[in-house]
Amino acid sequence: MLLSLQAATVRFGGRPVLDAVGLDIAEHEVVCVLGPSGSGKSTLLRAVAGLQPLDSGRVLLDGRDQAGVPAHRRGVGLMFQDHQLFPQRDVGGNVAFGLRMHGVAKGRRATAVQELLELVGLPGAAGRAVAGLSGGEQQRVALARALAPRPRLLMLDEPLGQLDRSLRERLVVELRELFGRLGTTVLAVTHDQGEAFALADRVVVMREGRIAQSGTPLEVWQRPADEFVARFLGFDNVVQATVAGAVADSPWGKLPVPDGSPQGARTLLVRPAGVRLAPADEGLPCTVTARTFKGTHVAVRLQPLDGGPRLEAACTLRDAPEAGAPVGVTFDLAEIAVLD
Secondary structure (H helix, E strand, C coil), X not given: CCEEEEEEEEEECCEEEEEEEEEEECCCCEEEEECCCCCCHHHHHHHHHCCCXXXXXXXXXXXXXXXXXXXXXXXXXXXXXXXXXXXXXEHHHHHHHHHHHCCCCHHXXXXXXXXXXXXXXXXXXXXXXXXXXXXHXXXXXXXHHHHCCCCCEEEEECCCCCCCHXXXXXXXXXXXXXXXXXXXXXXXXXXXXHHHHHHXXXXXXXXXXXXXXXXXXXXXXXXXXXXXXXXXXXXXXXXXXXXXXXXXXXXXXXXXXXXXXXXXXXXXEECHHHEEEECCCCCEEEEEEEEEECCCCEEEEEEECCCCCCEEEEECCCCCCCCCCEEEEEECHHHEEEEC
């Protein structure tokens, strides 16, 4: 493993903000750590970088304990949300900074800067002033600067957090392609699950200083570990139910569940795509309380007439009923998960 955290613990005022975290990252792997504010994800990043000492536990890089190793000797790259570019230096001077600190000869620095700027999509920008760059361009310069010393591990702290949505969506695709081309090992933290799922080979969800779930984006999306993870990912159709065989007795009636589901008192997740709208005299009778256009679909909010928990359905704009309309609801087994 390139990076290994073993029972890594950090306390602030006696309260653990990292609580005995264990995490391994293989060479060339892209791992994104997700979590709400205060979950410990940025502290984890700072601990790996050497900017935050551990109270207990270990950080290993290439199997070597990093206790007492200062940040500038760990061989890792770090890029912050606000880029932290040097305003008094031009683009080339910013990118070359790490190379100069590592003793790279001046002639070689100029060549490397040119190559890196081409790599991040800013060819010929070395002489431009930082103040004249757009947010996306500053993001690219910061990335080139972080990549310049060829770090064995690149760490990104909310790398796209200050950019508008369309630019974020475009850059995350470019970053994914770039890291794959370079074979870069990446540890990134973000609160944006869309960003994490698009970028990562593996997603780690944190809660109150601990890892709540770790898995591929598809694994985490299809089967959240628990109610916290499901709700953090934006799923609202989560209820308590009793599972017996292939049926769950829920506030929405008896729902089918996958074969082999855990039995007894469980947490049930129905993804919005699994809430199917039907004529009012079929299935669970509901009233449409609201609908919200999401770009790729319409989120329809439903209130069961029996007073049960509200539901969210996903459907096309063409098929979305108006607020106040009576509808029936049926459930698709393929979109139902019994959470452990």
